[in-house]
Amino acid sequence: MKNSPISVAIDGPSGAGKSSLARKCASAFGFLYADTGAIYRTVGLAAYRRGVDRKDSAAIEKMLPAISVSLRYNEEGEQRMFLDGEDVSEEIRKPEISICASDVSALPVVRSYLMQTQRTLAKENNVIMDGRDIGTVVLPNADLKIFLTASPEARAQRRMKELQEKGIPCVFEDVLKDILYRDEQDSSRAAAPLRRADDAVLVDTTELNFDESFAAISQLIIERFCLQPDADNGVSPV
Numbered sequence: 344m345k346n347s348p349i350s351v352a353i354d355g356p357s358g359a360g361k362s363s364l365a366r367k368c369a370s371a372f373g374f375l376y377a378d379t380g381a382i383y384r385t386v387g388l389a390a391y392r393r394g395v396d397r398k399d400s401a402a403i404e405k406m407l408p409a410i411s412v413s414l415r416y417n418e419e420g421e422q423r424m425f426l427d428g429e430d431v432s433e434e435i436r437k438p439e440i441s442i443c444a445s446d447v448s449a450l451p452v453v454r455s456y457l458m459q460t461q462r463t464l465a466k467e468n469n470v471i472m473d474g475r476d477i478g479t480v481v482l483p484n485a486d487l488k489i490f491l492t493a494s495p496e497a498r499a500q501r502r503m504k505e506l507q508e509k510g511i512p513c514v515f516e517d518v519l520k521d522i523l524y525r526d527e528q529d530s531s532r533a534a535a536p537l538r539r540a541d542d543a544v545l546v547d548t549t550e551l552n553f554d555e556s557f558a559a560i561s562q563l564i565i566e567r568f569c570l571q572p573d574a575d576n577g578v579s580p581v
């Protein structure tokens with residue numbers, strides 16, 4: 344086993360299941376789970392609350408030194424996001440904040456503002472980090488890179504279920520529209536667009552349920568690092 348911390352980068356479009364799969368894998372293998380989307384969401388929420396135009400780079404740049412974005416892990420190993428000291432972990436999940444996050448994440452000034460936070464997490468911990476540019480920009484030397492994807496319809500279905508479970512009302516067409524908007528914006532932006540790193544393993548979960556997707560990713564981790572998951576989080580064969 345190498346001496347420096349291990350990093351696993353999981354990138355892919357919205358709703359591919361990155362966060363739930365990364366969270367479960369992190370728990371199974373004893374890694375820290377770093378959800379970088381949550382960090383962008385917190386900046387998006389700050390712009391939303393302050394009424395700052397999310398596409399105006401100069402205005403956002405002016406806002407950044409006036410806000411405090413931080414993350415902490417609670418005793419269960421759950422990442423919590425704080426904006427100016429307030430726990431906003433639930434609020435950043437609202438659909439309107441997803442769009443704000445996508446908007447501000449297209450700005451290079453926001454991306455460089457958040458770079459150090461992400462790299463420090465990986466420098467100090469064995470980490471499974473999910474996002475859009477982790478394998479391409481944030482951790483280009485990650486020990487394992489996975490590009491997780493699924494069809495837009497499958498992703499919209501899953502997002503619907505997630506929102507409904509949280510009691511957030513939603514309509515399939517609107518959820519699909521949001522997914523397509525974010526796909527387009529996240530992939531076509533000039534700054535760190537969503538793309539598969541040349542050395543990333545492609546995992547398409549359109550036809551896989553959660554357990555099958557989890558087993559596929561776990562298998563990659565087992566093979567790459569010769570690690571075994573915690574028995575309590577058993578991995579069934581693919």
Ligand code: DC
Nearest residue numbers: 379380381383444445448474475476
């Ligand atoms: O993963 P998510 O849906 O919570 O991410 C919210 C937005 O943040 C998404 O539209 C794209 C952006 N994002 C990004 O640009 N780079 C990352 N590493 C993570 C998220």
